[in-house]
Amino acid sequence: MKRILSGIKPTGNLTLGNYIGALKHFKDFQDSGDVYIFIADLHALTLPIDPKFLNDNTRDVAAFYLASGLDPIKCTIFTQSSVPAHAELNAIVQNYLYMGELSRMTQFKEKSAKMQESAIGLGLFAYPVLMAADIVLYDADIVPVGEDQIQHVELTRDLVNRMNKRYGKILTLPNYQVNKVGARIMSLTDPSVKMSKSDPKGDIFLKEPLDSMRKKIMSAVTDSGSEVKYDPENKPGISNLLTIYASLKEIDIPTAEAHFKGYRYGDFKKEVADAVIDEMTPFKARYEQIIADKSYLEVLRAGAKKASLIANATLKRVQNAVGLLDIDEH
Structure with a gap:
């Protein structure tokens, strides 16, 4: 072993x-x-x-x-x-x-x-x-x-x-x-740098309220385009959100891209936010119980x-x- x-x-x-x-x-x-x-x-x-x-x-x-x-x-x-x-x-x-x-x-x-x-x-x-x-x-x-x-x-x-x-x-x-x-999740306000524990606007902290998490994702930097596509060089914000979604859903990036084909950015962000909230809700509840006992x-x-x-x-x-x-x- x-x-x-x-x-x-x-x-x-x-x-x-x-x-x-x-x-x-x-x-x-x-x-x-x-x-x-x-x-x-x-x-x-x-x-x-x-x-x-x-x-x-x-x-x-x-x-x-x-x-x-x-x-x-x-x-x-x-x-x-x-x-x-x-x-x-x-x-x-x-x-x-x-x-x-x-x-x-x-x-x-x-x-x-x-x-x-x-x-x-x-x-x-x-x-x-x-x-x-x-x-x-x-x-x-x-x-x-x-x-x-x-x-x-x-x-x-x-x-x-x-x-x-x-x-x-x-x-x-x-x-x-x-x-x-x-392996590398980027800041929501500056997707050229890693999410780093020190940027209140660009980081989603595990202890922050769920509604704050959702708000940050809905406000995440994207680009002037309209296609949800994984392209870290030209579309770093969209690529970062795709990575977050794929990681939480435990799927690969091409599968995530296919899922969001034809989505508008607002609808795309909402579904990414839903994925984060679905994961964080039970996680945060378990954390609170463990801290309490x-x-x-x-x-x-x-x-x-x-x-x-x-x-x-x-x-x-x-x-x-x-x-x-x-x-x-x-």
């Missing part, structure tokens, strides 16, 4: 893009694989974040996981910070990745370009190192990610090959997996215990391989 690992960083209010790109699909793995889904709260510290917001958002992500259909009997759900082995392995593997490699990471270059050099923390620069530790800790075979994280998984593969060549096969080589449809807490506690068993075994294997003294065996 393949082991699958993925996670979400609790750094912003989660959006429909996060739901389509990650949350909606996590449950698809739990009947065919050994699934570990975590909340990357240590990664959230790489940029300034309000402590209360981080705390509350971590709770929200846990509830969203459960509301999206993840079953804690079939998968392991936990917070990164509740498994100390993440930080401990990070301290080891950072010595096998190099500054030149990290400086070429696209996400670092994009984020740091918007900051003064004096404000760029080491954690932001070394973010891919901790991500590599996250992945190899669980001997992950498959890592579902967004397109913007592929480079980090490839760096993890370099790390695994490097350490295995030096110490023997101590780490499992992971493979990334990206959703065929909906705090059932996520016991799930996270149990998940941390189970995850620690796997993580500690990997950590011990690596510690022994690199020559750290095991005082329990002497």
